[in-house]
Amino acid sequence: MERLIRVGQVSFVCLVFCFIYLPIVSLIAFSFNSNRFPSLPWTGFSLHWYNEVFADPSIIDAFVLSILIAVSVSVTATLLGFLGAYMDYRWRFTGKNALLAIIILPPTIPLIVLGLAMLNFLKQVGLAASPLGIFVSHSILCIPFALAVIRMRLADMPPELEQAAWNLGCGQTRTIFKVVVPHCLPAIIAALLITTALSFDEFMIAWFVSGVDVTLPVRILTLLQGQVSASINAIGSIVFAISLILISSALAIIVWSRK
Amino acid sequence: MRRLNAFFATITVPPILWQVIFFLVPLIFLVVMTFWSVQNYRLKPDFTFTNWQKVLAAGYFYDIYLRTFLYAAAATVITSIVAFPVSLFLGLNAGPRFRIVAIFLLICPFFTSYLVRTYSWQVIISDNGIINTMLGAVGIGQVAMLNTFVGTMIGYATFFLPLVILLQFASIAAIDRDLIQAAHNLRCGRLRTIFAVVVPSAKVGLTVGAAFAFILAFGDFVAPSLLGGGRSPTLSILIIDTVKSASDWPRASVVAMAMIVTMMGVIFAALTFAYRKPGETH
Amino acid sequence: MTKFRINQKGLLRSDVSRRNFMGLAGGAAAGLAMSSRGVWAQEATDEFKGKELNVLTWPGHGDPYMVGAFEERYGVRVRVKEYVGGDQLLAVINSTPQGVYDVILADAEVVEQLVDADQIEPLNPADYPFADFFPEFQKFEQHWKDDQLYAVMLRFGYLGLAYNTEKLSAEEVKSYKILWDSKVTGKVGWFDWYLTSLQPLSLYNGNKPPYDISNEAFDKLRETLFSLKPQTAGYFQMADLFSSFANGQAWVVPGIGDWVALLLEDQGRPVKAVVPDEGGLQWTESLSIAKGAKNPELAKRYIQYATSPEGQVKTATLSSYAAAIPNKEGWKLMAKEKPEWADRLRLREDQENVMDQYRKGNIFPRKLPVQQSIEVWNETWTEFKNM
Numbered sequence: 001m002e003r004l005i006r007v008g009q010v011s012f013v014c015l016v017f018c019f020i021y022l023p024i025v026s027l028i029a030f031s032f033n034s035n036r037f038p039s040l041p042w043t044g045f046s047l048h049w050y051n052e053v054f055a056d057p058s059i060i061d062a063f064v065l066s067i068l069i070a071v072s073v074s075v076t077a078t079l080l081g082f083l084g085a086y087m088d089y090r091w092r093f094t095g096k097n098a099l100l101a102i103i104i105l106p107p108t109i110p111l112i113v114l115g116l117a118m119l120n121f122l123k124q125v126g127l128a129a130s131p132l133g134i135f136v137s138h139s140i141l142c143i144p145f146a147l148a149v150i151r152m153r154l155a156d157m158p159p160e161l162e163q164a165a166w167n168l169g170c171g172q173t174r175t176i177f178k179v180v181v182p183h184c185l186p187a188i189i190a191a192l193l194i195t196t197a198l199s200f201d202e203f204m205i206a207w208f209v210s211g212v213d214v215t216l217p218v219r220i221l222t223l224l225q226g227q228v229s230a231s232i233n234a235i236g237s238i239v240f241a242i243s244l245i246l247i248s249s250a251l252a253i254i255v256w257s258r259k
Numbered sequence: 260m261r262r263l264n265a266f267f268a269t270i271t272v273p274p275i276l277w278q279v280i281f282f283l284v285p286l287i288f289l290v291v292m293t294f295w296s297v298q299n300y301r302l303k304p305d306f307t308f309t310n311w312q313k314v315l316a317a318g319y320f321y322d323i324y325l326r327t328f329l330y331a332a333a334a335t336v337i338t339s340i341v342a343f344p345v346s347l348f349l350g351l352n353a354g355p356r357f358r359i360v361a362i363f364l365l366i367c368p369f370f371t372s373y374l375v376r377t378y379s380w381q382v383i384i385s386d387n388g389i390i391n392t393m394l395g396a397v398g399i400g401q402v403a404m405l406n407t408f409v410g411t412m413i414g415y416a417t418f419f420l421p422l423v424i425l426l427q428f429a430s431i432a433a434i435d436r437d438l439i440q441a442a443h444n445l446r447c448g449r450l451r452t453i454f455a456v457v458v459p460s461a462k463v464g465l466t467v468g469a470a471f472a473f474i475l476a477f478g479d480f481v482a483p484s485l486l487g488g489g490r491s492p493t494l495s496i497l498i499i500d501t502v503k504s505a506s507d508w509p510r511a512s513v514v515a516m517a518m519i520v521t522m523m524g525v526i527f528a529a530l531t532f533a534y535r536k537p538g539e540t541h
Numbered sequence: 542m543t544k545f546r547i548n549q550k551g552l553l554r555s556d557v558s559r560r561n562f563m564g565l566a567g568g569a570a571a572g573l574a575m576s577s578r579g580v581w582a583q584e585a586t587d588e589f590k591g592k593e594l595n596v597l598t599w600p601g602h603g604d605p606y607m608v609g610a611f612e613e614r615y616g617v618r619v620r621v622k623e624y625v626g627g628d629q630l631l632a633v634i635n636s637t638p639q640g641v642y643d644v645i646l647a648d649a650e651v652v653e654q655l656v657d658a659d660q661i662e663p664l665n666p667a668d669y670p671f672a673d674f675f676p677e678f679q680k681f682e683q684h685w686k687d688d689q690l691y692a693v694m695l696r697f698g699y700l701g702l703a704y705n706t707e708k709l710s711a712e713e714v715k716s717y718k719i720l721w722d723s724k725v726t727g728k729v730g731w732f733d734w735y736l737t738s739l740q741p742l743s744l745y746n747g748n749k750p751p752y753d754i755s756n757e758a759f760d761k762l763r764e765t766l767f768s769l770k771p772q773t774a775g776y777f778q779m780a781d782l783f784s785s786f787a788n789g790q791a792w793v794v795p796g797i798g799d800w801v802a803l804l805l806e807d808q809g810r811p812v813k814a815v816v817p818d819e820g821g822l823q824w825t826e827s828l829s830i831a832k833g834a835k836n837p838e839l840a841k842r843y844i845q846y847a848t849s850p851e852g853q854v855k856t857a858t859l860s861s862y863a864a865a866i867p868n869k870e871g872w873k874l875m876a877k878e879k880p881e882w883a884d885r886l887r888l889r890e891d892q893e894n895v896m897d898q899y900r901k902g903n904i905f906p907r908k909l910p911v912q913q914s915i916e917v918w919n920e921t922w923t924e925f926k927n928m
Contacts, residue, residue, distance in 0.1 A: 005449070006352075009344065009348050009352065012344050012345070012348075013344070013345050013361075016341060016342075016424075017364060019416070019420070020364075020365070020368055020417075021368070022380075022383060023376040023377070023379040023383065024368060024379070026382060026389070027375055027376065027378075027379040030379070030382065036804070036807070037784055037787040037805070037808055037810070038378075038379070038381075038784070038787075039382050039385070039387065039388075039788045040382070040387060040389065040788075043808075079273075080273055080277055081274070083271070083273055084274040084275075086270055087270050087274070099271075101523065101527075102278050102286075103274055103275065103278045104526065105282070106278075106282055107474055107475075108478070108519045108522035108526070109289070109478075109515060109518070110478050110480075110494070110495050110514075110515050110518055111478065112498055112499060112502070113289065113498060113508075113511055113512055113515040114285070116632055117285035117288050117289045117292075119633070119637070120636050121285040121288060123636055123638055128636070128637055128638055129638075129641045136281050137281075139281070140277070140281050143277070145471075147274075148471070149426070149429075152426070152429065152463050152464060152467055153429070153433075155533075155534060156463075186429070187429070190429065193366055197366070198369075201369065203374065207629075208632070208633065208636075210622070211595070211637075211641055212593075212620035212621065212622050214622070217374065220374060220375060221374060221625070223600065224374060224779075224780045225600065225778060225779045225780055226601055226623060226625055226861055227600050227861040228780050228783045228784075228804070228861075232372075232378070235372075236372055236375040236376070236379075239372070242370075243370035247363055247366055247367055247370075251359055251362070251363050299657040299658050299659075300635070300658045301658045302635065319923060319924055319927045322927055323927060378784070385784070385785075385788035385789065386788065386789045387788050387790075388788055405788070406775040484776075484781075485781055487775075488774065488775025488776060489733055489776030489777070490775050490776065492923070492926050492927050496926075497923065500919065500922070500923050501923075502632065503628045503735070503919060504916050504918075504919030504920070505916060506628055506654075508632065
């Protein structure tokens with residue numbers, strides 16, 4: 001019986017992972033298909049789409065810009081998200097909920113409308129059609145996600161922990177670094193990853209506020225909606241391969257450093 | 260006391276200031292814009308209630324609103340239920356090595372464009388697609404999936420199932436093992452342990468995961484248009500349609516307001532529920 | 542015809558540049574034919590070296606294949622921002638400070654909107670090779686307002702029905718009537734835009750032109766549209782339009798033309814596009830200079846390049862999607878350099894070609910509705926989708 005449950009559990013888990021990876025496997029497979037439209041029947045093996053991607057400097061430029069923005073956004077958003085989460089955890093004061101509402105509101109706004117609003121705002125401050133505008137827009141969008149993830153972790157932190165540190169003569173700031181941050185570390189790493197991913201994959205706002213320097217998802221959007229070519233499959237596969245390498249080395253470092 | 264104030268300020272001011280400067284102004288712009296008009300395809304500052312009247316008087320607005328809400332709710336329930344056994348397994352049963360690999364496998368998809376992944380589903384579930392070709396080969400007739408409700412749900416799950424699993428897992432992994440052991444010792448059955456111990460202890464993760472799912476589904480337009488075939492329009496699709504109509508951004512913003520209010524309601528309900536201390540309920 | 546205008550700097554100045562000469566020549570219009578290579582090929586100048594030309598455009602027009610020759614000639618870089626819909630273009634141009642973009646590529650009906658929104662500069666017809674254009678397109682109505690030119694036609698195509706040739710015969714798609722056939726129940730796809738979806742049905746109802754119709758005719762059009770709900774497969778954006786044909790999700794789509802069919806055919810999919818007997822629409826992509834452009838002179842050169850025979854051949858055969866071109870000299874060059882494309886796009890003067898089809902009189906420009914507001918048409922579309 002025990003065994004049967006275990007087998008059932010494991011096979012369900014495998015099934016779910018299959019579901020998650022099915023579109024990725026399919027997109028990788030069709031990136032090697034000679035046909036421009038990913039559909040059956042298979043028309044033959046070809047590296048054409050990869051050649052096309054590597055021959056297009058705009059795709060590589062877009063990829064580099066995406067990484068730069070995603071990394072800076074994730075650091076900014078996680079830092080500010082952490083502060084916001086700690087604020088909510090630690091204090092009660094009048095107006096806190098209103099302030100919190102402003103902080104976490106951005107993801108509730110439909111991206112296309114937020115895109116237009118951001119563009120109009122950035123125009124006023126002279127950041128329209130610039131990569132800096134994408135950074136600002138993504139940061140406001142990502143802060144709430146970082147906040148939510150870190151706040152979740154803080155909920156599991158016993159209040160006595162901080163108190164003990166204070167009683168031992170640790171200052172407020174030092175306690176943050178010595179007690180709170182270490183406790184939240186898994187959540188902070190998760191927040192960094194989630195916000196990087198969010199920014200790296202966001203195309204709607206990025207499309208609106210960018211000028212001629214665009215990010216990879218924006219490039220993908222225009223390739224998909226305008227050119228309809230399998231080079232988006234090639235891009236998807238390349239990015240997937242790179243993320244595999246980066247994330248596995250990040251995880252390896254974490255595991256290794258804990259030993 | 261002074262030091263506490265300075266400390267308080269260093270913590271609270273940066274995130275608030277950042278969002279107020281970079282977000283509050285655009286938000287106010289959005290609200291104000293709902294009272295503007297459009298002239299010659301350009302926004303014109305104005306003070307008119309026409310946009311609100313037009314949107315709220317359109318019969319289809321309520322249909323679409325209800326549908327969007329139900330779709331998002333369905334997606335939330337489905338993904339939460341599908342995610343739970345996986346998170347449970349990862350959080351309680353899986354060994355550390357398996358766990359790391361699983362987390363790794365859950366994070367990677369995020370970096371492969373959601374748009375491309377969704378598009379990729381088309382070839383899998385279309386009428387002449389991979390699944391139907393295989394079904395045909397074993398003599399089962401065609402099953403319509405693309406451009407149906409099922410397609411839309413597959414799209415939503417593609418969007419946030421890994422995220423929901425990760426959030427649930429984070430909460431479950433933090434549960435005190437002794438608690439579960441104690442339940443076992445008290446001869447609690449497997450299911451009873453789950454519902455009496457695991458679910459309440461992991462309430463925060465389960466709720467936050469569900470809230471994320473709802474918000475992402477409620478605002479998404481990729482799944483209902485690319486995999487739902489646009490046959491059952493949602494509010495995001497309505498917004499895009501409205502914009503296509505002579506650049507009517509003010510009216511699109513009215514629709515956006517309805518979405519913002521709904522999602523804020525859901526978030527606050529979820530947060531209150533998730534972070535309410537057991538003591539406060541009694 | 543084009544007005545004869547004397548450039549104010551005019552002939553009195555000593556540096557009678559070729560530009561001014563061309564101005565006169567073009568202004569004197571069709572009779573005084575320009576060199577078959579147009580303005581662009583004769584010039585050698587360093588004055589633009591190192592500059593960037595920013596173009597706001599549909600995807601695909603920034604391909605090195607297209608802009609490479611121009612970049613090389615002037616030592617400049619062409620940078621594009623691509624949009625995927627006229628509404629997006631309008632939103633971005635209205636919310637971006639002037640001076641960011643130099644050239645705007647837009648559909649003809651969007652050009653009208655851009656003129657109304659005061660976002661593009663008037664042009665001097667003498668600057669462009671209209672004399673080489675087919676007479677029908679020398680003074681294209683949607684590009685003029687109050688006798689002032691605002692855009693130059695770049696390429697065009699017709700919209701009618703696109704269909705799966707394995708499922709439907711050429712005979713069956715001679716009329717839009719096929720859309721109601723029980724054979725295609727659940728297989729009628731739509732391009733998710735009110736204009737291209739409603740106007741073919743308006744033609745089916747006998748309205749000529751399809752965009753200028755009375756309220757009664759519009760009510761009837763609504764009924765016609767709504768009766769197609771049970772036939773509907775889905776409402777597609779560009780990418781899923783292609784994949785719907787490729788994956789067998791849609792067998793017939795109204796308001797679509799060669800721009801979709803040729804690509805699919807190219808990849809071995811059994812898809813063709815036709816203009817049914819009731820008539821079809823013409824889509825038109827045109828180039829304009831953005832209001833407040835930083836490099837208006839360079840923008841002008843770019844438009845000259847794109848409308849020159851060489852530029853036209855490349856424009857016609859962009860890998861994003863192919864289209865017909867209005868420049869006769871472009872046709873000639875194409876017959877010489879890419880005969881197979883000249884055949885596929887029907888751009889041969891000595892054969893049945895796209896201009897012959899145009900002259901039959903059942904091709905109408907895609908235009909915004911006249912007697913009803915855009916909003917009324919668009920809401921009908923939203924209602925239909927939500928039925």
